[in-house]
Amino acid sequence: MKFIPSIIFGLSVAGFSADDVKVSDWRVELLGEEGIGSSVEELQKSLTAVPEVTNELDDAFKMLASQDFDEREGGRKKLMIGGEDALKWLLEMEPSEDPELRRRVLNVIEELKLVFRKDREVAVEHAVKSLLEEGLEGRVKSADTGGMFFEWFGKGDEELRGNYRQFRFVNSSKRPGKVEGTRLIFAGKAGQDGDQRLVLKSKTWPGEIEFGDRFRVSVILGGEDISSGAWHMGITIGRIRTLFHPGMQGGSFRFERIDNRKHLSGTKGVGFEPLGDSRQRMSIDVTKMLDGHVRLDVLLEKLGEGGRTFQSSITVDAEDIGDLSEVSLDRSGRSGGKAYFRDFMISLNH
Secondary structure (H helix, E strand, C coil): CCCCCCCCCCCCCCCCCHHHCCCCCHHHHHHHHCCCCCCHHHHHHHHHCCCCHHHHHHHHHHHHCCCCHHHHHHHHHHHHHCHHHHHHHHHHCCCCCCHHHHHHHHHHHHHHHCCCHHHHHHHHHHHHHHHHHHHHHHHHHCCCHHHEEEECCCCCECCCCCEECCEEEEECCCCCEEEECCEEEECCCCCCCEEEEEEEECCCCCCCCCCCCEEEEEEEEEECCCCCCCEEEEEEECCEEEEECCCCCCCCEEEEECCCCCECCCCECCCCCCCCCCCEEEEEEEEECCCCCEEEEEEEEECCCCCCEEEEEEEECHHHHCCCCEEEEEEEECCCCCEEEEEEEEEECC
C-alpha cells in the first residue's frame, strides 16, 4: 500500500466518521478503499506509517486466486493499491501453474505498468491533506473537497442509466455505457450517429455556477482501432470538445463545438497513433480572460516507455464556449470501437 511522506500539521486530534461528511465527498470513499480511516488519528498515521508490504501482497494474491468473484476483485484492488511495490513483487514471483491465475496476474501487471496509478496517488495525498486541514467543521460544510475532484470509477455499473455518482449519463447514440474494473467504457459498433457523454455540472461539484476562471481537467483515455476516422473521443469544456480519432495514422486532433459540430480548428496530426485501453492522458488548462474569451491549452501524452506528447491551444469567445458550468467525457460517431476512460480529475485555481 502506498503511504504519503511525513508532514507536520498543527491540528488538535479529534475523531469523526464518514457519517459527518457529505455522501458526495469522494475523499472518504477513496481513502476507505486505500485502508485509511477517516478519524484525524488515522489520517495522521497514514502520513508516517511504514507498510508491511510483503504480508499485504501475499494476502491480496491469495484473494486473486479465489473462486469467488468479489474476493478476486478485492484482491485485484489491493494489488493495484500496492503500486510500484506490487508491480516489482509480481514480476519477481514464479508464474502460477494455474492458467487462469496467470491470466489474472498478467492483467494486474499490465494495469500497474501504466503510469495512471500516479494520478490516484496524487488524489489520495490530496484527500488526506485537505481533510486534515479542514478539520471537523470544514468537512461538514465544504462542497469543493479542497479544490480537487477525482473519480476513479471504482463503483461498477453494468449499464449506465441516468446518474452515475455525481455524473449524468447523456446518450443520443443508443449505444450503452458501463463502468467495469476502474474503467468507464462507452460501447462502439451498433447504434446510430450520436454522443455518449458522462457529464459533471459545476452546480453538483464544486457547488458553484461555474467551475471558475482557472482550472485543469485531466483523464486517462484510449480507444479501439476500429473504423478509424468514423468516430472520436475526448473531453468537452462548456460547448467546446477537444477530441482525437483513435487509430488514425499520425493521430488526428481538433477543437469543435458539440452543439453544431462547428470546427474551431483544423484537424492536426499528433505524431503518434492514440490507441489502446487507456494509453493516453489528456489534460486541459482552462483560463477565462478579462475580455471574456477563454483559452484552452491541451496536452495529449502517450503513456508508457518512450511516451510522446502533443500540445495545442485555442482562444475562443464566450458565444462559442458558453458557460464554464459543465465538463464531460465523450465518445461520438456513427460506428467504431470502444472508448475507455480512467482517473478523471479536476483541479481548481490551477
